[in-house]
Amino acid sequence: MLKNMERSTRQRQAIRQVMQELNRPLSPSEVLEAARHKVPGLGIATVYRTLKGLVEEGSAIPVELPGEAPRYELSGKKHHHHFHCTYCGKVFELEGCPGDFSFMAPQGFKTERHEIVLYGRCTQCLNPHP
Amino acid sequence: MLKNMERSTRQRQAIRQVMQELNRPLSPSEVLEAARHKVPGLGIATVYRTLKGLVEEGSAIPVELPGEAPRYELSGKKHHHHFHCTYCGKVFELEGCPGDFSFMAPQGFKTERHEIVLYGRCTQCLNPHP
DNA sequence: GACAGAATGATAATGAGTTATCATTATGAA
DNA sequence: TTCATAATGATAACTCATTATCATTCTGTC
Numbered sequence: 583m584l585k586n587m588e589r590s591t592r593q594r595q596a597i598r599q600v601m602q603e604l605n606r607p608l609s610p611s612e613v614l615e616a617a618r619h620k621v622p623g624l625g626i627a628t629v630y631r632t633l634k635g636l637v638e639e640g641s642a643i644p645v646e647l648p649g650e651a652p653r654y655e656l657s658g659k660k661h662h663h664h665f666h667c668t669y670c671g672k673v674f675e676l677e678g679c680p681g682d683f684s685f686m687a688p689q690g691f692k693t694e695r696h697e698i699v700l701y702g703r704c705t706q707c708l709n710p711h712p
Numbered sequence: 713m714l715k716n717m718e719r720s721t722r723q724r725q726a727i728r729q730v731m732q733e734l735n736r737p738l739s740p741s742e743v744l745e746a747a748r749h750k751v752p753g754l755g756i757a758t759v760y761r762t763l764k765g766l767v768e769e770g771s772a773i774p775v776e777l778p779g780e781a782p783r784y785e786l787s788g789k790k791h792h793h794h795f796h797c798t799y800c801g802k803v804f805e806l807e808g809c810p811g812d813f814s815f816m817a818p819q820g821f822k823t824e825r826h827e828i829v830l831y832g833r834c835t836q837c838l839n840p841h842p
Numbered sequence: 843g844a845c846a847g848a849a850t851g852a853t854a855a856t857g858a859g860t861t862a863t864c865a866t867t868a869t870g871a872a
Numbered sequence: 873t874t875c876a877t878a879a880t881g882a883t884a885a886c887t888c889a890t891t892a893t894c895a896t897t898c899t900g901t902c
Contacts, residue, residue, distance in 0.1 A: 690839070700823045
């Protein structure tokens, strides 16, 4: 007897695969575009529904960046930050973190967490003809 | 002969004052609320128009934080980051910056700028009864 | 294979934030 | 003070991301 996200459909398989393969935070429309290569008729509503389900079951988490609609990445990764290519708009995962930034907060403030976003050009956009 | 933001109205004066006095990134509705203490009948449309004008003339800049609508702060400050109180929702300016984060980017990526956001509790929210 | 009902896809509806409209008011040059 | 017109405030309209609706299709159990 099943509960949430109970049936294994081609659409859901494709969406999960795309998120594993691309391995970076994806917007719903990026997921749609990539997953349509596997399931041509895929609709955006299914993408939203599936992403919501993945977040609810804990296997994906939303990634919020300044001025952008949420993207989604698979969960289970350790503390990390992101790089946003200002040319192609893709967001990449960074490894590691320089550490604790509590010292930046004013006296009397209690820092609980932090986010770092780097902006610039990714390799593909710097070297368009490899 | 005047150009943009040409007339000095009570509304515009109040909005500029509020931004100077509070000295932190303010959302349009925060500006409205604060500026209404000076100009009671102030409307939200005027706030949006004035903020847009301030940005166009270069005296204010939009501050984008993850998952939030843009706030606005007066320009001319040096490189800095922000603290977002998760309790009252206010955003505060931080002084200084630990430095360069290019080393976090993958091989072949070119980092041009970075953003840091700290999350936690501000003094007021930690000490409600001073 | 048959069947209950979960899932899908197209699209209408929603919601939050922002902008446009327009009649009225207020600024500032003459 | 007068007057052209910029600015205001109320609110309708718009934008864009997301969700709801619903007829149809598909999954998985029997």
